[in-house]
Amino acid sequence: MKIKDITACIEQFAPLTLQESYDNAGLVVGRADDELRGGVLIAVDVTPQVLDEAERLGCGLIVTHHPLIFHPLKRLNSASMVERCVEMAIKRDIALYACHTNLDSAYEGMSWRLGRVLGVQDMQVLEPSSEMTGFGVVGTLAEPLSVEALFDLLRERLSVKVIRHSALVRESIRRVAICTGAGGSCMEAARGAGCDIYITADLRYNDFFAPDGEFIVADIGHFESEFCAIDILFDILSKKITNFALHKSACSKNPVHYSL
Numbered sequence: 001m002k003i004k005d006i007t008a009c010i011e012q013f014a015p016l017t018l019q020e021s022y023d024n025a026g027l028v029v030g031r032a033d034d035e036l037r038g039g040v041l042i043a044v045d046v047t048p049q050v051l052d053e054a055e056r057l058g059c060g061l062i063v064t065h066h067p068l069i070f071h072p073l074k075r076l077n078s079a080s081m082v083e084r085c086v087e088m089a090i091k092r093d094i095a096l097y098a099c100h101t102n103l104d105s106a107y108e109g110m111s112w113r114l115g116r117v118l119g120v121q122d123m124q125v126l127e128p129s130s131e132m133t134g135f136g137v138v139g140t141l142a143e144p145l146s147v148e149a150l151f152d153l154l155r156e157r158l159s160v161k162v163i164r165h166s167a168l169v170r171e172s173i174r175r176v177a178i179c180t181g182a183g184g185s186c187m188e189a190a191r192g193a194g195c196d197i198y199i200t201a202d203l204r205y206n207d208f209f210a211p212d213g214e215f216i217v218a219d220i221g222h223f224e225s226e227f228c229a230i231d232i233l234f235d236i237l238s239k240k241i242t243n244f245a246l247h248k249s250a251c252s253k254n255p256v257h258y259s260l
């Protein structure tokens with residue numbers, strides 16, 4: 001099996017044409033026509049630890065949510081972590097493939113998955129780019145939950161340690177908007193969708209004023225909101241291809257640490 005046979009499966013689910021103009025999703029390192037050497041490792045980010053894990057497990061391809069190379073590289077002399085990772089991948093003959101904003105926008109992609117984990121039903125795209133694709137989702141909980149119960153659910157199911165939130169202007173939550181990763185730009189879409197809470201990440205100070213008493217905004221952390229990428233990519237590949245080893249990374253860690 002070739003590298004391109006694996007990536008074609010992913011692109012059937014999340015076509016590269018769905019990625020944002022600033023993105024760099026796709027095959028970042030490696031050759032599409034090469035035979036897949038060993039198995040495939042799935043992680044959130046490419047790091048030296050994940051590259052070591054791939055080598056230990058005998059994986060010739062690492063599939064991540066975030067592309068290792070995002071800003072153009074002008075040289076490759078080991079001066080930065082990105083450069084060292086590219087160097088390690090090439091020396092070890094490990095291909096790197098990223099499924100990023102195309103996985104955010106795909107139908108049943110990132111925000112859909114988070115919604116399902118939280119029991120959100122009747123989901124629709126929050127900020128559509130076409131009928132079924134776009135950023136974020138909005139839907140309803142089967143039963144209303146108190147804010148604290150929803151926060152407990154976030155802590156329990158997504159291993160969230162810290163929830164930064166705006167004023168708690170709702171006691172009970174029914175309508176939930178979600179955008180995984182940096183979702184500050186979907187704030188007005190969340191307002192327009194009439195949500196009780198908008199769950200996202202990477203908010204800035206002023207974003208916490210933005211709900212203006214109409215809903216709650218909650219920042220659960222970038223990594224915490226995107227860890228589900230590993231499960232989505234695992235499910236896509238394990239359903240379509242069964243004759244190779246597929247691993248979920250145990251070394252894909254949050255670069256953000258909390259001192260509580």
Ligand SMILES: [Zn+2]
Nearest residue numbers: 066181222226
């Ligand atoms: Zn991200």
